[in-house]
Amino acid sequence: MGTRSLTTFVDDHTQEEIVVMYRQYDGYPEGHGKDLINFLNKMKFDNQLTYGISCLSAQVISHFKKRAGDFYLHTADTRDYGEEFVYTIYSKDNQLKVKVEDVYEDKVLFDGNIDEMNEWLYSDDKPEFDITDALAKSKYNIKQKEDGFTD
Secondary structure, three states, rough: OOOOEEEEEOOOOOOOOOEEEEOOOOOOOHHHHHHHHHHOOOOOOOOOOOEEEEEEHHHHHHHHOOOOOOOOOOOOOOOOOOEEEEEEEEEEEEEEEEEEEEOOOOOOEEEEEHHHHHHHHHHHOOOOOOOOOHHHOOOOOOOOOOOOOOO
């Protein structure tokens, strides 16, 4: 069974949800969240390129929907499709924002702009343990060779 998610789009003028995109699998932040931010990073949110959230929602849907299955459209305010995560795309203060909610835990995991979402999603990708740094700080004279092994 996949990790289901919903991506919702809130109109910049009416502040009402306009469409819901359902994803059947990989809906967790490390999956759909990264897929979504990677697409949004390529977009510039202004009146020249996207013409608002209604245009952006069409571009996002077009980007993700490549074949039958996987992604589906539903009417505004659709919920209870077994989704574990809900991604809400909206604009505030002339910035594109994304809110990520964990439905099972009933909590907001993230709510911020694109740069902040990049930081949030990719901060865990930094290595927690760097062997080169650890060896340099060692009291023993251990060196890492080019093949990755140590003497």
